[in-house]
Amino acid sequence: MKKVIAIIGTLDTKGDEISYLKSLVEKRGHDVLIVDTGTLGTPFLDPDISREKVAEAGGERIEELQARRVESFAQEIMARGLKTLLHPLAESGKIHGVVAIGGGQGSIIVAPLLKSLPFGFPKILVSTKITQAGPRPYIGSKDVLILPPVADLAGINRLTEKVLVNAAGAISGMVEMKLPRDSSRKPLVVMSMNGTITDCGLRVKDSLEQEGYEVLVFHSIGTGGEALEEFVKTEEGIAGVIELAVNEIGNYLLGGLASSGPERLTSAGLRGIPQVIVPGSADFINFLGPETVPEKFRGRRIHPHNPQATIVRTNASDNRLLGKTIAEKLNMSRGPVVILWPRKGLSSVDKPDGPFWDPAADQALLTELTACLRSNIPIEEIERHINDAAFSKSVVETFFYLLNQGEKDLR
DSSP states (O other), rough: OOOEEEEETTTTTHHHHHHHHHHHHHHOOOOOEEEOOOOOEEEEEOOOOOOOHHHHHHHHHHHHHHOOOOHHHHHHHHHHHHHHHHHHHTTTOOOOOOEEEHHHHHHHHHHHHHHHOTSSOEEEEEEEEEEEOOHHOOOOOOOOOEEEOOSSSOOOOOHHHHHHHHHHHHHHHHHHOEEEEEEESSSSEEEEGGGGGHHHHHHHHHHHHTTTOOOEEEEEESHHHHHHHHHHOSSOEEEEEOOOOOHHHHHHHHHSOOOOTTTTHHHHHHHHHOOOOOOOTTTTEEEESGSSSGGTTTSSSSEEEETTTEEEOOHHHHHHHEEEEEEEETOOOOOOOOEEEEEEOOOOTTTTTTTTTOOOHHHHHHHOOOOOOOOSSSSSSSSSSSTTTHHHHHHHHHHHHHHHHHHHHHH
């Protein structure tokens, strides 16, 4: 079946490349919708959605943008207009995929659209800016395929031609593929996890899958938590949420590099979805290489998890703030919540023979949680380490207990 692929870019500076990409996609047998996000020069070819329409949808006339010549203002208007026009086309099935070409300006303009498109919708960004600025500002927590062109997109040459051929092949293949199976009828469990609690997470996942559940795991590195919250906020059929990692909340509070922002640990509660909460990985703040650790933390215990993952031990003061914040979030929950506390350590590095073992710091978190949680949210202390098999079993048993309680309440 023929699909419609939107190709987005500034036709005054990337027109040659967009024209070539259009020809490649059409040769594959698909229709193309060209969207112009340029603001100054003459378009290289006639678009299907003009810059005038994009600017108008963003709240300004293109002539105003040209007269002001303020790049940031123009980017904001064109980004708003692009999202306003393209998002409904994707939702209604009038376009089936998006491929955007951009440098710094083009990537900024298309970013809000890419971050708003649903999971699974085919989307590609060919951008020279990504390798400098990193992908997060442009794609957020979404499943955008990033294709750095290596050479600048300044005409068709032996490098850019190959990159554009790959982009055309990728977007065509993405819109042509279908899911090989239908798992939508399985009850779904959403779970957070990271490398320091993998043993626990994989045991829980395996146990739930043996009981007929589908388990969707999000990696608690910042973007993972953002994606989890967005997914839980909108997706139907979620039986419950198991949070095994809370480090993203500590990163938000303390300036780490794995922050998911202020909304973390809120979506499930506001929707009344049952939650099992384990304060896993509360013992550290995430950074990248050692050089990214701020001076104020240099006196702390620091552990090099890998060359791009340096973690800093939280102290009692950090954990009191974390405990208060987690309690405030969970107190807003409209559904059942249980907290499980592994008394022998919160991560693979927080154990008696580990580099982050600090019972006093962990106790500060537990004490603050106990003091601040509303009375009907229990904390069950378990004399195990978070990665012990017996603790994983407790997580699964508690999860099913919450589900059974919910069914009883309905009856």
